[in-house]
Amino acid sequence: MTMAQNPSEQAKKFIDASLKGSSRPPSKAAYSRAIKLARLAIEELTLVATRVRR
Numbered sequence: 397m398t399m400a401q402n403p404s405e406q407a408k409k410f411i412d413a414s415l416k417g418s419s420r421p422p423s424k425a426a427y428s429r430a431i432k433l434a435r436l437a438i439e440e441l442t443l444v445a446t447r448v449r450r
Contacts, residue, residue: 403442407434 411430415421422430 403435403438404431406438407431410434410438 408431411427411434421427
């Protein structure tokens with residue numbers, strides 16, 4: 397398993413990929429919230445994966 401090097405960049409890629417094909421782009425506020433939540437999730441998953449490896 398490869399760990400995310402930059403959670404913010406990984407979050408942006410994830411959100412952008414999930415929005416492909418949508419008829420209308422989200423508002424700036426919704427996009428920012430989604431990035432923040434995805435970044436937090438990636439950071440938490442990385443922490444859990446690190447603990448499991450030990």
